[in-house]
Amino acid sequence: VMKRGGLIGGLVNDGNTCFMNSVLQSLASSETFVSLLQDSSLNEREFSCAFRNLMKKLNTKHYKHGHDYKTNALLKTMTKTPDKNFLLGYNQEDAQEFFQTLLSELESDLKKNKKPDEKAVYSSALPQDAVLGNANIGHLGKVYVPASQIDPNLKDANDRYVPYTLLTPVDGLSAERIGCLNCGEMGGIRYSVISGLSLNLPSDNYGALKLTDLLKEWIKPEIIEGVNCNRCALNHVLDYQREQLNKLTSSGSSSTLLIDKLEERISQIEGELKKPIIDDDAIKNLFTDNMMQKSSKSKQILMSRPPPLLAIHINRSVFDPMTYRVRKNNARVVFPLKLDLDQFVAEPDEINTDARLPMSKKTVAEPVNTEPAEEEEEEQEREDEESDSDDESDDTEKSICSKQEYTEYQNPMSNDSLEGPLVYQLRSVIVHYGTHNYGHYIAYRRYRGVWWRTSDESIDVVSESEVLDAPGVFMLFYE
Numbered sequence: 001v002m003k004r005g006g007l008i009g010g011l012v013n014d015g016n017t018c019f020m021n022s023v024l025q026s027l028a029s030s031e032t033f034v035s036l037l038q039d040s041s042l043n044e045r046e047f048s049c050a051f052r053n054l055m056k057k058l059n060t061k062h063y064k065h066g067h068d069y070k071t072n073a074l075l076k077t078m079t080k081t082p083d084k085n086f087l088l089g090y091n092q093e094d095a096q097e098f099f100q101t102l103l104s105e106l107e108s109d110l111k112k113n114k115k116p117d118e119k120a121v122y123s124s125a126l127p128q129d130a131v132l133g134n135a136n137i138g139h140l141g142k143v144y145v146p147a148s149q150i151d152p153n154l155k156d157a158n159d160r161y162v163p164y165t166l167l168t169p170v171d172g173l174s175a176e177r178i179g180c181l182n183c184g185e186m187g188g189i190r191y192s193v194i195s196g197l198s199l200n201l202p203s204d205n206y207g208a209l210k211l212t213d214l215l216k217e218w219i220k221p222e223i224i225e226g227v228n229c230n231r232c233a234l235n236h237v238l239d240y241q242r243e244q245l246n247k248l249t250s251s252g253s254s255s256t257l258l259i260d261k262l263e264e265r266i267s268q269i270e271g272e273l274k275k276p277i278i279d280d281d282a283i284k285n286l287f288t289d290n291m292m293q294k295s296s297k298s299k300q301i302l303m304s305r306p307p308p309l310l311a312i313h314i315n316r317s318v319f320d321p322m323t324y325r326v327r328k329n330n331a332r333v334v335f336p337l338k339l340d341l342d343q344f345v346a347e348p349d350e351i352n353t354d355a356r357l358p359m360s361k362k363t364v365a366e367p368v369n370t371e372p373a374e375e376e377e378e379e380q381e382r383e384d385e386e387s388d389s390d391d392e393s394d395d396t397e398k399s400i401c402s403k404q405e406y407t408e409y410q411n412p413m414s415n416d417s418l419e420g421p422l423v424y425q426l427r428s429v430i431v432h433y434g435t436h437n438y439g440h441y442i443a444y445r446r447y448r449g450v451w452w453r454t455s456d457e458s459i460d461v462v463s464e465s466e467v468l469d470a471p472g473v474f475m476l477f478y479e
Contacts, residue, residue: 010068027102033055034055037055049077080104099311131144142164144164147161149353151188162191164191175303177353178190179354197311211339222299237269268286297355305347338425340418431444444467
């Protein structure tokens with residue numbers, strides 16, 4: 001370690017400030033994050049300069065212990081600081097909240113140097129170095145998404161792009177699709193800038209949960225029953241109008257005025273149905289409420305463009321129905337040294353706009369049953385009964401994988417060969433010890449080729465296995 005540059009710096013605990021110290025140590029391990037703070041455009045920004053100086057102190061070459069720094073200079077520059085009671089030890093703040101506060105302050109400084117995003121631009125007006133899809137993952141600034149996915153009804157949508165600005169290394173793009181499982185229509189893909197992921201742990205007690213299984217749960221489609229669908233409603237009205245028209249013409253009706261009105265209305269509906277999306281205004285003019293068709297819709301979210309530094313928050317707060325209180329789920333989360341995000345990412349040209357198909361074109365399509373079947377309900381009841389029986393006979397914690405399985409999962413034999421643009425390396429881990437309302441945060445961070453355990457002023461070199469065996473994982477940073 002001394003040959004590689006010596007020890008890293010520690011942070012003084014001024015009360016219950018371990019939540020702050022763990023986040024700052026974790027961010028100091030990110031090359032992209034530290035590099036952003038060196039940007040000359042931030043030289044006149046008080047917060048960014050203080051942040052930069054603290055990161056530099058933590059990463060400076062120290063050749064003996066005792067180099068511990070205070071966060072006071074940084075806190076004084078923040079417009080929104082943690083609860084002042086922490087100085088007296090009355091509150092245990094949340095590391096995730098402090099992380100978001102830091103980002104908010106940094107984004108505020110960065111926005112002062114950026115122009116607001118313009119509306120959709122034509123392809124001919126795109127800059128020569130315009131970033132599309134997942135090109136150049138490390139890029140910060142504007143990225144462009146096809147307007148045809150966001151609003152297919154927009155004029156010249158196929159020749160226009162909508163810009164989104166990524167300010168910090170933890171910024172990425174998510175894509176959300178909500179669509180009808182009967183006709184496939186969705187109201188456009190909703191793209192959003194995200195600053196990390198928050199993954200919920202199940203309320204049940206598990207011995208071990210894989211990080212990738214939590215990510216699969218995050219992208220799992222949610223089925224919403226009994227909702228209105230504009231296209232299904234218009235199709236229903238069209239069938240009804242055609243049926244009435246056939247009755248009039250087959251009966252030899254002399255009411256030409258009524259026939260003309262029906263033909264005009266049918267023509268209007270057919271014209272509206274040719275549009276990619278049926279808007280609400282058209283529905284109000286072309287149908288009556290008693291003909292609205294209820295359907296099932298699928299809601300799903302994916303990462304469209306992952307950030308250079310992926311921050312993952314493990315939400316351990318669960319509601320306890322026995323005590324009617326929120327408690328901490330202490331289940332172990334098993335995480336790998338290398339994380340392949342490919343199955344959780346779909347750039348714009350990999351997204352299916354038909355809601356009856358999997359959102360990602362990389363996913364094998366499976367038939368969708370939009371009507372609840374009695375057999376499925378009965379099968380679910382049998383499974384619930386078996387589950388209740390298992391719970392009564394066995395009180396041991398559930399576990400999704402054995403120790404050997406999660407050891408291979410964390411650091412497989414082929415780990416060195418796992419490469420690609422969407423393969424991320426573990427940079428730091430924040431761990432929380434204690435209960436839901438109180439405890440202590442520490443951080444493991446990789447720097448100068450070794451892993452460090454940082455607990456405020458206490459700095460130690462640790463083995464890789466200790467990091468992977470860490471209990472109470474609260475946040476993970478992959479780069």
